[in-house]
Amino acid sequence: MSRYARRMAHLSARIFGEYTREKTYTATRIINEFKSMPKYKDPEIINYYPKHPEASLLLVRLREHGLFRDYHADFKEEFAAQRAARGKGRKKPDLTTKE
Structure with missing residues (x-):
C-alpha cells in the first residue's frame, strides 16, 4: 500500500467515523462492545427474570x-x-x- 493510499484510507475513515488506527485484538473487542446494543436496552437482559x-x-x-x-x-x-x-x-x- 502506498503512502498516498494509506493517507486516503485514513482520511476516509475519519470522514465516515470509522476506526483510523491499526486494529489490535483489544481495540477490535472495544469497538465491537461500543457498536453493540447497551445492556440496559437488551431485551434478553431486561426480560431475564420471570414475571x-x-x-x-x-x-x-x-x-x-x-x-x-x-x-x-x-x-x-x-x-x-x-x-x-x-x-x-x-x-x-x-x-x-x-x-
Missing part, C-alpha cells in the same frame, strides 16, 4: 383449587386457626349495638 407477580398469583389460584401445596401458607393458616381457637387475636367490632 413474579403473575407467577405468585397463579400459584395462589392453583392452591385454591387444590393443585398446589404451599406449606408456608398452610402453616400460617393453621397458626391463625389455633390462635382463634384459644380466643387470641383481634376482636371484631360489634356493629349491631349503638352506644
Whole structure:
C-alpha cells in the first residue's frame, strides 16, 4: 500500500467515523462492545427474570383449587386457626349495638 493510499484510507475513515488506527485484538473487542446494543436496552437482559407477580398469583389460584401445596401458607393458616381457637387475636367490632 502506498503512502498516498494509506493517507486516503485514513482520511476516509475519519470522514465516515470509522476506526483510523491499526486494529489490535483489544481495540477490535472495544469497538465491537461500543457498536453493540447497551445492556440496559437488551431485551434478553431486561426480560431475564420471570414475571413474579403473575407467577405468585397463579400459584395462589392453583392452591385454591387444590393443585398446589404451599406449606408456608398452610402453616400460617393453621397458626391463625389455633390462635382463634384459644380466643387470641383481634376482636371484631360489634356493629349491631349503638352506644
